[in-house]
Amino acid sequence: MTDKVRLALKVRTEPDASERVAEAAKRKAAATETIDQAWTRILAMNNSAADQERLLAVRTAMAEGATGRRPSDAIGTGGTPKRFSKAEALRLWSELNERNRAATLRAMVENTPAHYVLVRDRKTLDFAKCVIAAADIIAVDCETFGSEEHPDGALDPWTGQMAGFSVSTRSHSFYIPLNHDEQTELTEEQIFSALRPALESVPNVMHNAPFDCKWFFVRYGINLIDTLRADTRIMAMAFDENRNHRLKDLCTDWLRSPGDNFDQLFGRTPFNKIPLDVALAYAAGDTEKTLKLYDWIRGWYDKRADLAEIERLVFHIEMPVCRTFIWSDIRGIRFDSAMAAKLDADFAREEADLQAKIYALLGEEINLNSPAQLSRKLYGELRLTDVDNGSTGVRALKRIKREHAVIQYILDYRGVGKLRQAFTSKLPKNVKADGKIHPWHNSWGAATGRFTCSNPNTQQIPAKRPEIRHLFMASDSDRILVSIDYSQIELRVLAHVANETVLIEAFEAGRDIHSTTAALISKGKYTYEDIERWKDTEGHECQKYRKQAKIVNFGIVYGMGAGKLADTLEITKAEAQAIIDEYFRGYPAIKRYMDEQHAKVMRDGFVTDLAGRKRRLHEEIKAKEKWRIFSAQRMGGNFPIQAGAGTILKKAIVDLADVLPLYDTHILLQVHDELVMDCPRDITPQGLDHIRTTMENAIKLRCPVRCDVEINPERWMRKVDADKWFTEEDEQ
């Protein structure tokens, strides 16, 4: 028997054996486990919040005798008892829910409060108009649905439809149907001509405002953005960034009055199929709760003086930024679908070529996108060195590149496959009828206060391979894309919060910060000037030092230790430790800062950034697993830096609101330390300077803040020299 065959047998037989053992254990457990023990086991599993809630409901229902195991579920094949599983419990929940649904809906309709009003005729419309116009604040929410053609339309104002919307004042809650199967006496025209003035003038509050604002503007041209006072999701984020922020759950936990759950009530029924009396009871309740939640949070601001900073953050930074990016997303960014198709075809051909080469080398057609299959092939059959527990990630593969010719092909295949799967073949699907991509910026998506972005995520368009970014274009031939990014903003914030004079002086002198650190970790072997002189010389030690310094500069911000640094730089742990020691010796205030932050997290349970944004880690520091506590300390060190950098950019966005209109310029995208804007082609150097200095002066630090301006006529990241651009423009 050859080794290869023996190994193949081993690989195949082992899981069988372990499966048999597991199966026997299960049978034994089923024979001995009581239902209470089963519940303890299931509830201790890593369940999603929704599942946990459902499981608890089933347990209660079981105890009350409202449901129970079916004999067919309790007995397996051969008459052996089957143990009670999570899947079975969730099946029981579905059954219970289905049984309860009709009754719940009936009860909801019967108990509809008297101040809920269904707007279905002239009289109720006039009443709604008067009540809304007289209100000091309203809550608004819309109900949407998709179609056969656009199944995701319920989430997409560019392809879906609005079933209706609800508006709450402090006295009444209205539901105004627009497109229900159940007809009313009113047309969309009648409804909006009556309500538009009131809707657009009274300050409003919403939960997840970008969603509803976009629907109203894109579908009906109703502008609720300029009068948007608050988004209760953002207010909730400012109160507790760790929890989920669904309206229903916030109401349950904070107002102690549970909200209705759409899925639970309606399942997959599109909202336009919902009877109007049910729609009223559900939708009017949502806006009423939103307004109550808003008042509840405002109440805390009034009660607690220490929340003044949070209140300021919400109303003077977050809400203006949120409003700006609702407009940005509505405006959208032009996308070159034809070029994308061409690029996609090129990538597909390249991918097929590589795949053929790989199959020839492997002698078998495995699925290369399956980590499991690839891992078995490389480490099992081919017996290549498994450097990272069977991982087939780039890092592991790069290290065994010399062992087999196929590795480089696999890496290339991965690279081109990623570009095609994630970008050239997917981005065109996000293009709407106007030829533009309308991303969803979530201005407080991350716990650190950073933006997130989705559908598509324009923050993760490749930067190293610029051809994908080139697909994003200026809106018109007389306009250009201008991208302005903060230079080394996180390291500047670090210099500021740590008050590290060595770093501050380097920034003041305009020195390259990686070269500064490179000189430092070379232990005096090279000066800053040496590094700068030799950094681009292939193979020179200065180049190595600068490369290491760059990784250390970023790594320290993340709380990187010697182990990870050694891993990344492919040096010994002792060498890595020596570099870190040298770094902290040269930047003593950074060491002090990190120690202070770690102590602060452990003492207070939270840390703050320069605008009072908080990261609460109370639960983490109480964890019994050491790694979670270490992780919390790293977060404590990293948060003020990452959040601070994010807050500077947000403050800049607020300040730019008064500047950009002067130059007919609009923000299109945010990529953490960068803003991509759409400008007139004839914008002046003075105009760009004004925009740049506004960003640089957004928040004063102990060191200067600098931005770089890139001029991209037509395509993102296809930049031209600014001086040349302006002199040539003048000649025309």
Add this chain to the structure above:
DNA sequence: TGTGTCACG
């Protein structure tokens, strides 16, 4: 639905 991988800063 969770996991692995990989794109970004």
Add this chain to the structure above:
DNA sequence: ACGTACGTGACACAA
């Protein structure tokens, strides 16, 4: 004495 890289979203696979 020991030991640790932060924050995201999207895709394909495997169950």
